[in-house]
Amino acid sequence: MSLVTFAPSGKELEVAEGTTLLAAILLAEPTFPHKCEGNAQCGSCHIYVLEGRKGVSKIAREENEKLDSIVGVSSKSRLACQAKVLGTENVKVEILSFV
Ligand code: FES
DSSP, rough: OOOEEETTTTEEEEETTOOHHHHHHHOOTOOOOOOOOOSSOOTEEEEEEEEEEGBBBBOOOOOOOHHTTSSOOOOOETTTOOOOOOSSSSSEEEOOOOO
């Protein structure tokens, strides 16, 4: 289990290993956009992982290619639908207001 904290709301959730950040976010923020339903196609689930980046799965080619096409990408960027909690450390994500 990892504790996932959401900014800016400050909400926290205990999340099991293998859970996507999208699934975790939807528990805390039910209106969070995810237009392609988690297929790394739309980019609407773009978030920043502020803390605990080693506590989520690595970026695969498909996610990396989609991130390359998104405005506002930084080294902290992930697609919430592709990033899975590893259960090794706690994670803090920023839900972006410009998505
Ligand atoms: S839900 Fe579409 S890229 Fe994540």
